[in-house]
Amino acid sequence: DAGVIQSPRHEVTEMGQEVTLRCKPISGHDYLFWYRQTMMRGLELLIYFNNNVPIDDSGMPEDRFSAKMPNASFSTLKIQPSEPRDSAVYFCASSGLAGASSYNEQFFGPGTRLTVL
Amino acid sequence: GQQLNQSPQSMFIQEGEDVSMNCTSSSIFNTWLWYKQEPGEGPVLLIALYKAGELTSNGRLTAQFGITRKDSFLNISASIPSDVGIYFCAGRFPSNDMRFGAGTRLTVKP
Numbered sequence: 001d002a003g004v005i006q007s008p009r010h011e012v013t014e015m016g017q018e019v020t021l022r023c024k025p026i027s028g029h030d031y032l033f034w035y036r037q038t039m040m041r042g043l044e045l046l047i048y049f050n051n052n053v054p055i056d057d058s059g060m061p062e063d064r065f066s067a068k069m070p071n072a073s074f075s076t077l078k079i080q081p082s083e084p085r086d087s088a089v090y091f092c093a094s095s096g097l098a099g100a101s102s103y104n105e106q107f108f109g110p111g112t113r114l115t116v117l
Numbered sequence: 118g119q120q121l122n123q124s125p126q127s128m129f130i131q132e133g134e135d136v137s138m139n140c141t142s143s144s145i146f147n148t149w150l151w152y153k154q155e156p157g158e159g160p161v162l163l164i165a166l167y168k169a170g171e172l173t174s175n176g177r178l179t180a181q182f183g184i185t186r187k188d189s190f191l192n193i194s195a196s197i198p199s200d201v202g203i204y205f206c207a208g209r210f211p212s213n214d215m216r217f218g219a220g221t222r223l224t225v226k227p
Contacts, residue, residue, distance in 0.1 A: 033215075042217060042218075042219045042220060043160075043205065045214065045216070056212070056214060091159050091160075093159070095213070105150065105162050105165050107162065108152075108160050108161070109159050111158070111159050
């Protein structure tokens, strides 16, 4: 089974540039989560969607961050303009296969390592 | 805000030893989960706990959901070198929102 797919795996950009991170959740999952991981702050939930609708975006650090989920199989996290302090690993996770015992268990993608110079 | 306190931060043990780590919180969760993360990868779910007092095993791993719903522990018995990694606890609210501990970095010496 294909797990959560994220792209790119690595991104290096210069301050001020726009960055777009992509995620394809596990087919049939109706929850999608975006996390950021840094040494200083650990894993932080940025935003999550249920049935493509944003439920809680209180973790989004600033207006420079935005996330969309145009359909059940695709989501983007955009940073515009990017800053060096945005450097981190960004994870996407999904959950919610209806009827499965693992309904509430989140499965993580491999992450995108973002470096903003 | 909600915080999970995970301890210890790191452990250096000899192969074959048992390991114990725990998480406490000021918040009540309806699910506790334990994940393992290896370098360059995302966290992988090890054990999920759904009921207060629940004790669940997965091979050499055993985890318990505290009676107060504010704590959980994870034990690893007879550690092996491939147990190396960072272990995270996570608490999930009914809304499906989750909070993660800071992680326990485990090093196993052969």
